[in-house]
Amino acid sequence: MAGGEGTRLRPLTFTRPKPMLPLGPDPIIHYVLSHLAESGFHDIIVIPGYLGDQIMGYVGDGSKFGVGVTYVVEPEGVTFGTAGSLKLAAHLLDDTFLVVQSDVITELPLREMGLFHSNRGGEVSIGLTTVEDPSSYGVAVVDEEDEIVKFVEKPPLGSSESNLVSTGFYILEPDVVDYIENERWDFAKDLFPYLMRLGQHLFGYASDAFWVDVGELKGYLTGVNWVLRNLVKNPPRDARMIGSPNEAVFARGDITVGRNAKITGPAWVENGATLGDGVQVKPGTVLKENSQLLSGTSVEAGVVFERAVIGHNCSVKSTIIGERAVVGNDVTIDRAIIGQGCNIGETVKILSGSKLWPNTRVQAGSTVDGVVAVPRDKSFYFDTGLGQYSGVLASSIEDFLGAFKIVPIEALEYHIGRRDFEKWTKDVLGSVLLADNIRTLRRSQLKGEDLRLQLIGVVQEWAQRVSSPQTSPNEEKNAEKHTTRV
Secondary structure, X not given: OEXXXXXXXXXXXXXXXXXXXXXXXXXXXXXXXXXXXXXXXXXEEXXXXXXXXXXXXXXXXXXXXXXXEEEOOOOOOOOOOOOHHHHHHHHHOOOOEEEEOOOEEEOOOHHHHHHHHHHHOOOEEEEEEEOOOHHHOEEEEEOOOOEEEEEEEOOOOOOOOOOEEEEEEEEEOXXXXXXXXXXXXXXXXXXXXXXXXXXXXXXXXXXXXXXXXXXXXXXXXXXHHHHHXXXXXXXXXXXXXXXXXHHOEEEEOOOEEOOOOEEOOOEXXXXXXXXXXXXXXXXXXXXXXXXXXXXXXXXEOOEEOOOOEEOOOOEEEOOEEOOOOEEOOOOEEEOOEEOOOOEEOOOOXXXXXXXXXXXXXXXXXXXXXXXXXXXXXXXXXXXXXXXXXXXXXXXXXXXXXXXXXXOOHHHHHHHHHOOHHHXXXXXXXXXXXXXXXXXXXXXXXXXXXXXXXXXXXXXXXXXXXXXXXXXXXXXXXXXXXXXXXX
């Protein structure tokens, strides 16, 4: 199940689907599929939705994981629940099957869970684990024979009858799909209670194996730490280990380390990363390609995405820094998510739980406490390839036109080939006319600077027409009204 929008990890998921966020050397979905392959699964159905082309581009046919992958893609414009999307794959589910959520990292023994299901003979077996606070999960109450007698989705704090919660791993018999009455149905909220009302037998397979939901900041960083500690067992072939196995630092490619800089593992550092003099990289840290930590800075249990720059004498703890973000000198950040392309001034303090939406600017000396957000969910993010954010976005026609003048040619060629410009101008700017003009330009198959000049011309002409009420037809007047809101 890989169709969610990853709202809890926004703003990072504006440019990458949640399964493609890195936990170290590889994205989340890599570790999910690897666990399935190691558990003996050979045939996997992936149901992508939001930004699904990135998932399909990375996973491919599954051969690099030793499995075969079939895709069933959620159609645009329809909202599916976790259970509802199974209806799309009903024609492929002719035997007992396992359902896996793509934002869960676990060592759950799936072979044992399969035997458990076979021995109980029920319609459904749910993988369960114990948590201190079950109020954010689907909670199961089981009897002495492991049958689930009650299932409650996200009970109020302090009211739960059990600390056993669903792991998001379910074994189902194929006829269960026939009971799903609505594409919006979820497993815990709709399907499982419905089956129990009908008298079907649901069993709970409890395990104390490692399990974490990486769909929010704390869980994500826990997943990162798990990956880093397991690198000693399964080191990437193209990486080298620095230090002892207990505090291993793995590096891929060439990195630059200044005088008196220190890296304490477990940690992962990628090609082009630069650590200035006196930098301290502490356990649980990931530095992606071409990230920079300037002198005197400390990063602990954090992830710094590609091409992000953290200034001099900063303190960053339990934080994710999005790609191409720039952090000024003497900044302190604690338990926050910094979006792509943000620019943070000097001596800023970003307090625990804060989020900065992409390309946000924070003035020097400010204190951020909470979410600094603009309606970026409808912005156009310029990528140079699948999941390769260029650092430029557009939230208006002015931004759109300005971006055409500065983004790399690769971004223009990439998006026009995918018809992304046509879709955005039609769906967000509300202009069928501009979308048609861009479509005509796409069919001319221009490349390089010729493409850039023609795109700028087409958008400038449209912008001038919609700003002139004397001759604008109704469609263009509507577009003008819409543009003022974007």
